[in-house]
Amino acid sequence: MQAGKPILYSYFRSSCSWRVRIALALKGIDYETVPINLIKDGGQQLAIIEYLEETRPTPRLLPQDPKKRASVRMISDLIAGGIQPLQNLSVLKQVEEKFQLTWAQNAIISGFNALEQILQSTAGTYCVGDEVTMADLCLVPQVANAERFKVDCTPYPTISSINKRLLVLEAFQVTHPCRQPDTPTELRA
Template sequence: MVLVSGLGLQHGDADVADCSCSRLNLTGWWLCPGHRFGGIVLFSLALREKPSPIPAELKGKAKTGFISWSRLHTLTMASEKPILYGYFRSSCSWRVRIALALKGISYDLVPVSLLNDGGQQFSAEFKALNPMQQVPVLKIDGITLSQSLAIIQYLEDTHPNPRLLPQDPKKRAQVRMIADHIASGIQPLQNLKVLKQMGEKKMEWAQTCIASGFQALEQILQHTAGRYCVGDEVSMADLCLVPQVSNAERFKVEMGPYPTIIRINKALLDLEAFKVSHPSRQPDTPAELRA
């Protein structure tokens, strides 16, 4: 058994698991050279016969992802690291990064700039991943998921420790309520797509939307919070809160009226999972914004 890892996919339009070359017994195997968005893959190659020499026409093809040549082998995917497509400043991407960090799930990040090239989320390649043309997108376990809360729910179902949804049904409902309050009632009103439509009034619009949502959220948290949003355990609600507070600070929202939100946010930012997932510490963070 030969393990081959660490291959970066370079130019393409389909995941390697979907490429015909990965489903066949071949006299040689290499990645099809069509990937634009990168990722790290781990494959298990079970060789049936002694490898034969690399054909002349394949020599020097490292840039197309050539791995190895063998005489009739069976290729099986032993494991594949999840691939997160996201943007350093995207609050939705940040939620998922926190969840992955808390659950100790190693992944590969593919930056998708929401600003460069007119917005890379609008490219044909990315639209094939997510027709909504939004980040984040997570490739994991052979499926492609979008929408941050759906992704977090899947991670919760497949990697239940540590829990992000309480077992107690009342607390679980409160967590979902707070997460939806932020993810549906605040963030979409001040995201990039909406702000572009607001033109010169975008700052005022963002401040109004966030302040209105925080007024309600502060009242809710006064009834549900312990150390964190619901009790003393980190939950999906907290994964939504911290990125939204960061948005509020970026848009210069006056935070004085929200002492409970401020207290919880400060406690969460002391946790390692929230530190490593912070926008200031991502591979695609511009130099001037790095911590």
């Protein structure tokens, strides 16, 4: 069925691309990156992750239990549908320049307020229990966006500590925006 290496149209800074890069890394799928200078993105990349999960089930990114799966998807949708679309580039460009930072911060803060509360009841080592799930793929890129927009994350101890535990994992390291083919030299690490 699979003809050749899959191609990921990616933008180093896009949290949507990063989510998918982590999924590919976790599942050990070799792929080619075609950098796209960001035109528009949204929550859409969850469809790619669900597709990967269905066609390459190991390691699983969704728990087996339907209620836990629902928690994972709820958290993923809260981030990818409730926070990220409001602070992405195409929306910010429509906001008057002097209000852009506040706009992005408000979107993230109101989302993180909800997220912190949810995670307090679902989290183990990671967002839902002790295995890495799709929710974690959404969390880390969103926390990176929060930092870029200078959101103070101290009111979110659960979010922050899960993020810290995830960032040390290889799949999150190799896929980091600072290590992509299209990362500008001054942002590399």
